[in-house]
Amino acid sequence: MYPLHILVSFLTLSLSANLALCRSTCxxxxxxxxxxxxxxxxxxxxxxxxxxxxHGSSIQVKGxxxxxxxxxxxxxxxxxxxxxxxxxxxxxxxxxxxTLRSPTGNSDPDSKTPLLQFLSYLLSASDSYQGGxxxxxxxxxxxxRRSGPCSILDKHRxxxxxxxxxxxxxxxxxxxxITVCFNTVLKSVxxxxxxxSPSVQYHMTKVARIRFIQDRDAYGTLKNVEHxxxxxQQVETISKLVNSKALAQKYIQKDGHSxxxxxxxxxxxxxxxxxSGEQLATFHYINVAPQWQYFNGGQWEKIExxxxxxxxxxxxxxxxxxxxxGITQLEDEKGEDKxxxxxYNQNKGEKLVKVPKLYFKLVQFGNSSSPLNxxxxxxxxxxxxxxxxxxxxxxxxxxxxxxxxxxSISEQNDQRQSAGYIYxxxxxxxxSYLESAKDxxxxxxTLHDPMTFGEIRDTIELNEDSFGPNQExxxxxxxxxxxxxxTFGEIRDDIELYEDRFGPNQExxxxxIELNEDSVGPNQQDVRSLVNSLGKGxx
Numbered sequence: 001m002y003p004l005h006i007l008v009s010f011l012t013l014s015l016s017a018n019l020a021l022c023r024s025t026c027x028x029x030x031x032x033x034x035x036x037x038x039x040x041x042x043x044x045x046x047x048x049x050x051x052x053x054x055h056g057s058s059i060q061v062k063g064x065x066x067x068x069x070x071x072x073x074x075x076x077x078x079x080x081x082x083x084x085x086x087x088x089x090x091x092x093x094x095x096x097x098x099t100l101r102s103p104t105g106n107s108d109p110d111s112k113t114p115l116l117q118f119l120s121y122l123l124s125a126s127d128s129y130q131g132g133x134x135x136x137x138x139x140x141x142x143x144x145r146r147s148g149p150c151s152i153l154d155k156h157r158x159x160x161x162x163x164x165x166x167x168x169x170x171x172x173x174x175x176x177x178i179t180v181c182f183n184t185v186l187k188s189v190x191x192x193x194x195x196x197s198p199s200v201q202y203h204m205t206k207v208a209r210i211r212f213i214q215d216r217d218a219y220g221t222l223k224n225v226e227h228x229x230x231x232x233q234q235v236e237t238i239s240k241l242v243n244s245k246a247l248a249q250k251y252i253q254k255d256g257h258s259x260x261x262x263x264x265x266x267x268x269x270x271x272x273x274x275x276s277g278e279q280l281a282t283f284h285y286i287n288v289a290p291q292w293q294y295f296n297g298g299q300w301e302k303i304e305x306x307x308x309x310x311x312x313x314x315x316x317x318x319x320x321x322x323x324x325x326g327i328t329q330l331e332d333e334k335g336e337d338k339x340x341x342x343x344y345n346q347n348k349g350e351k352l353v354k355v356p357k358l359y360f361k362l363v364q365f366g367n368s369s370s371p372l373n374x375x376x377x378x379x380x381x382x383x384x385x386x387x388x389x390x391x392x393x394x395x396x397x398x399x400x401x402x403x404x405x406x407x408s409i410s411e412q413n414d415q416r417q418s419a420g421y422i423y424x425x426x427x428x429x430x431x432s433y434l435e436s437a438k439d440x441x442x443x444x445x446t447l448h449d450p451m452t453f454g455e456i457r458d459t460i461e462l463n464e465d466s467f468g469p470n471q472e473x474x475x476x477x478x479x480x481x482x483x484x485x486x487t488f489g490e491i492r493d494d495i496e497l498y499e500d501r502f503g504p505n506q507e508x509x510x511x512x513i514e515l516n517e518d519s520v521g522p523n524q525q526d527v528r529s530l531v532n533s534l535g536k537g538x539x
Contacts, residue, residue, distance in 0.1 A: 026131075178194045294420065295378065
């Protein structure tokens with residue numbers, strides 16, 4: 001049995017340790033301690049939630065609490081050989097943190113006795129760092145993962161529409177910040193969802209823009225989406241669609257000061273995010289749809305800014321879904337309206353990357369029945385006259401006047417029509433419109449074929465284990481789908497998409513399909529015959 005004075009000393013030290021940890025608070029000032037290119041993500045201890053600043057641009061951590069810093073494997077500036085995606089740190093005192101050992105194979109600091117905790121606390125105070133020490137070596141890399149089919153409305157899921165999550169790969173877990181519904185046939189985004197909080201007022205500034213990323217899993221064999229946003233290419237494409245280069249040059253103007261061209265319109269905008277890594281994660285083409293620059297830098301930008309201001313001033317979190325409806329039309333030389341796409345292959349009659357007619361932004365405060373909820377709609381067509389626009393493009397009774405933060409923007413419609421005509425719907429009216437229009441909207445998801453490479457891909461994924469990685473698998477897959485009409489292009493897309501996973505024989509079959517596409521014809525019976533003729537062995 002220990003003497004009384006030893007027990008008293010032990011209890012005193014234990015109490016001192018707990019009091020010291022409880023009284024201390026650590027602060028990480030994101031904007032002052034990190035450069036934009038080196039800013040990490042600050043996560044909770046489980047690594048599955050991003051922590052956001054609540055006091056200025058600072059994140060406060062209670063003494064003794066642990067958090068994770070995310071830079072990605074071997075991307076820590078001062079931990080160059082650290083192979084894990086995160087570093088686990090603990091608040092010590094003041095603004096200083098100590099690094100904890102990896103939880104794999106090492107004991108948790110919380111398992112120590114109070115006395116050992118106190119001794120560790122005293123020793124670690126001299127071996128600790130301010131938040132800026134945990135900088136990243138290079139900008140964070142975002143990750144994209146397909147999660148299944150999606151829909152215009154929750155109950156109308158469609159295999160031609162695929163849901164993708166954009167976020168950050170933290171060990172085996174994808175930490176999503178944006179969810180996208182993407183049309184894998186038309187190569188067009190349907191909607192994009194994200195959350196905006198009052199912390200957006202403390203966003204990292206001076207984050208340099210990067211080149212947009214084209215995700216192969218979404219775009220398949222469509223190459224160089226970036227080229228479609230070149231003005232010269234837009235003139236060439238539209239001249240084919242309206243059968244007049246002179247008209248195309250009127251619609252798309254190459255003058256560097258002109259706003260008459262299609263810009264990359266973020267659906268989930270860069271300005272709605274706090275961390276530099278989050279802002280850069282918006283630069284994926286699956287989060288982009290073509291917008292006239294008149295509209296992109298006009299009324300729509302005002303809507304985005306007004307929403308952020310409202311969120312900051314009222315201290316509320318908002319779930320935002322930004323999406324597209326319909327296809328913009330331009331008159332040809334005969335005065336007839338023609339649907340506009342950024343990609344047009346005249347030989348195949350293939351039209352991809354549609355230019356939306358309407359953009360919408362569903363702003364949801366809390367539950368779906370909140371009276372604050374509103375659907376904001378903008379018309380992406382600067383060349384349409386006012387009468388035609390208000391007759392054909394207004395899908396509900398305008399209720400913008402009910403929302404003071406929106407009314408001043410909608411009141412500018414007459415003066416700024418070319419910059420985008422804005423109006424508002426109640427959630428109920430907007431959903432009713434989607435219900436009534438869903439069939440016509442889905443017509444544009446399938447083109448002329450009821451089956452796409454997306455469905456073939458789903459079949460391959462379902463049967464991957466039983467099929468195995470060889471040429472026999474392709475023939476078996478084609479035979480099982482004989483009853484479905486499918487084009488060569490769709491099978492070729494799928495073969496190329498899964499080439500790395502299934503092995504090199506797919507590439508040989510893909511080449512033969514492409515060589516024989518015009519002469520053999522666009523149906524699955526021909527594909528089956530072609531594949532069977534190749535035999536069972538390798539090429």
